[in-house]
Amino acid sequence: MTEPRWQTVAYKRRALLALLVLGQTTFGVWLLSHSLSMTQQGWPAVLLVVLFSILFTWIGLGFWTAVFGFAMLRRGGDPHSLSRRFSGCAGAGSFKGRLALVMPVCHEPVQRSLGNLQAVYQELEDKGWHNQLDVYVLSDSQDPEVWLEEQATCAELSAGMAAGNRLFYRRRRVNLNFKSGNIADFLRRWGARYRYMVVLDADSLLTASAIEKLVQLMEQRPRAGIIQTAPRLVRADTRFARLQQFANRCYGRIHSAGLAAIQLGDANYWGHNAIIRVAPFMAHCGLRKLRGWGLFRGPILSHDYLESALMGRAGFEVWLEPAIAGSYEESPPTLGDDLIRDRRWCRGNLQHLVPLLTMTKLRFAHRLALLTGILAYLASPLWLAFLALSGYLAMAGTPVSQPLPGLIGVSSTGWNLAGACLIGLTVTTLLGPRILALVDQCLARRERLFGGRWRMAASTVIETLISLILAPIRMIAHSGHVAGAVVNSSLRWQGQNRTGAGGLEEALQHFARPALVCAGVLILIQWFSPNLTLWALPVTIPVLIAPLLTVWLAGKRTGQQMVIPEQASPVPVIARASMDHPQNNRLPSLSWFEQTVLSPRYHCWRQRQPGPSGGSKQRVLNALVNQCAAQGPDALTSSQISLLCDHPKAMQSLHLKAWQSEPDSPWGRALARLSLNLSPIQTATHTHRNQPEHSPWIGVAS
Structure with missing residues (x-):
């Protein structure tokens, strides 16, 4: 029997996924509509149901994707994957x-x-x-x-x-x-x-x-x-990275x-x-x-x-x-670095709306991927709108004597069965993938890689609790990212922080404004509808304590409470990257630019040498060389320094002028700092300031 084409298998799996997700969403919408009281009908209730259907479809997609993964892992892997189909083939050697x-x-x-x-x-x-x-x-x-x-x-x-x-x-x-x-x-x-x-x-x-x-x-x-x-x-x-690592x-x-x-x-x-x-x-x-x-x-x-x-x-x-x-x-x-990265991703994902709507002949699966990428960030303002609308309906349709809003499953006469079922379905959808993951690790006998069954379960509980606390913070931050993208606020593209740190001052820069807004909202809720204050606390308290929480999560981990497989079975490439960094030849008392000018033996020019400069460009370079030689590197901007560094002849000229500078000049003081880092033989060689032919200029590799 011939092997079925993967496209046919994919269509069947996607149809089943759509049936499961839409079926669950339909059931959830039915439960929500039955949990709303008669006083909460009208356009606000309709809008609430629309928002709920979008958001419940979103979380349902994640849940059923995890179910598919669990099923595939239970059968030993996907037989239609390339890894399984070509597992015995030798290709790299040839x-x-x-x-x-x-x-x-x-x-x-x-x-x-x-x-x-x-x-x-x-x-x-x-x-x-x-x-x-x-x-x-x-x-x-x-x-x-x-x-x-x-x-x-x-x-x-x-x-x-x-x-x-x-x-x-x-x-x-x-x-x-x-x-x-x-x-x-x-x-x-x-x-x-x-x-x-x-x-x-x-x-x-x-x-x-x-x-x-x-x-x-x-x-x-x-x-x-x-x-x-x-x-x-x-x-x-x-701690923050450790939680992310364990979840991954x-x-x-x-x-x-x-x-x-x-x-x-x-x-x-x-x-x-x-x-x-x-x-x-x-x-x-x-x-x-x-x-x-x-x-x-x-x-x-x-x-x-x-x-x-x-x-x-x-x-x-x-x-x-x-x-x-x-x-x-x-x-x-x-957390701050994670949200900074999300800000870039948010803007980039929202830009996908244009090719999603205008680009022709894209495969349906790729269109769906673009759409889910957009929803990954639009979901936050939608959740925020859903919560705000829920609060409005509760205040508008719930008597003051009613202790809890009927919208979320509790009425003055007792539990609203539809609302209670909806809460159970929502909790199952959100937490189900974590439970399935634990079952999968145990069935695959991998729990020892996480420190044993009980430690893995305890780590899951801790990670889940902190994720629930961080969820409102992410919702507020991502909503701000979406708003900033819509108004096209400026975005700086820069490298990411990879090594931690960050104190309370930096945390306040990220989260002080959302915390103040959240405090104001909580005061208004207490003023106009005190019965809702209790239900607002799980959303507002994490935002209020976000600066302190961020500082705590940025701290170095203590012990090895959250064990991961790489600890049980160390990977050589990770160990090598952690221990063997390239040799850093920067002299501690000099900047890289000063060191490059004064002692180019520590630097190798690997870029293509620019062609000969002439006319106005050569005059600009000569002016920069003279200015830098007389006033030192602080007199130039970063772009001017880069321009000099991109022209080896200009750098050679600056090198000669720097070595002939007076002791009390900026370059003279830099030379004094350089001499403190060189051996006596090197110092004796480099002190011939009036003899440029002894300079250590190494030339340019084309």
Whole structure:
């Protein structure tokens, strides 16, 4: 019997999912309509039912996806996944093409992010991949103190590689179209050299076995355009990150399995920890700027979902393969950092409304993915509107003598049966995936990886309680993100905080205003309808204590209460990334720019040397050199320093002038600081200020 096409299987699974979700929503709407009292009829009640149906469909989709994942894991995995269908095939060993390992960065912690890249490359080098692999660091950093360190660190990494000429550093001087523009710039210049590229984020880690498996599947499935792994969260140092990590490792297994089972070859690309077939990606996945107004004008921030949709439109498959182990990333260390990242994602996801409505020939699954991405953030203002409308109906239709509003299942005469059933259905829908995840871990005999059955259950209870406390905070914050996107408020694109910290002052900057608004709302509720104050507390108290809660969650974890599998079975690539950071050759008393000017032996120019400058540009460079030589680096802006650093001849001229400067000048004082960090022999060599031929300028690598 021939194997059924995956499209047919996918249609059947999606039809079943739709039937289950819509059936549950219909039942929930029926219960809600029967729980509303006669005094609560009219347009507010109709609007409440509409909001409820949207939100209940949303949470029902997550619940039944988890059920699908649980069912697939119980049968030993999805037989239609690429990992199962090609599990015994050898493809990577016979791979004769070239592979690019690409890491876009933008103002990231340099030593940490490039330490991750070093760990991944060393694993591949140990497996003998260095002859088929090129590594690219694609920088959008504009601060010269950051990108000079990136260049210097890449030079150190290159020197330590078996094939040192396989690492390339490229910094864009003009940051067009954010990360997608950075990748596009790489592909225009060098994409034709490679059959596949593996895209990493600054916090990504992939084992050599995972990359080999991705290449193998690509070789065996020519119609696969993108294969996405399901990254596990690791290296959590704060309480907040630890909670996120436990949730990902304990519950994420059934969610990713369910998502993969429903999407099959119509999955989504998540922007990192994935392999891409370069030729069709270059041909079909270019992103045009939006030509609308406000939010819907300019480059698309969230490029990944749209790129997978374009790949699918071109006839290529996109697969999510959670069975591929060895894919890791990190969680934002604090709640504030998590919400800052969500602000970018919110704006990018809302921009998907334009291609969702205007782009032709997209597959239905990819349209649905774009829609769910939009709803992921619209759900928060919808929940807020639902709660506000519920409170209005309770105040308008509930007598003062009634202790609790009939809307939520309790009336003056006792329990409203329909409302009570609705509460039970809602709780089951929200908490059911966690229960299924615990059952799955126990049935798979994986509970020991989480410290045993009882510790895993206790960790789940703690994580669930804190998630419930954080839910109102996220709702308020995401509602603000949506409002900011709608009015097109300014958004700064910058690197993420990866290492924690953050005190009360920073927390107050994030949450003081929402806390004050929430306090005002609570006072009004107590003033006009004191019977509702009790029901408002679960929503308002978390927002009121958000600054203190954020500071506590940002603290370093104490002990190992929440155990994850990587603790029971350490992964070499994680251990290597945690211990072996690239050597940092920055001298402690000098900035990177001062060090580059005075002692370029610590810095290797890896970018293409610009052509000869003439005319007005040369006059500008000469003026900057003279100004910097006379007044020091503080006299220049970051963009002016970057302009100098991009022109080696100008830097050489500045180097000679700096070494001939007077002792009491800015560069003279910098030279004094430099001498404190050099050995006596180096100091003797460098003190020939009036003999420039002894300077340590090393030239420019073209």
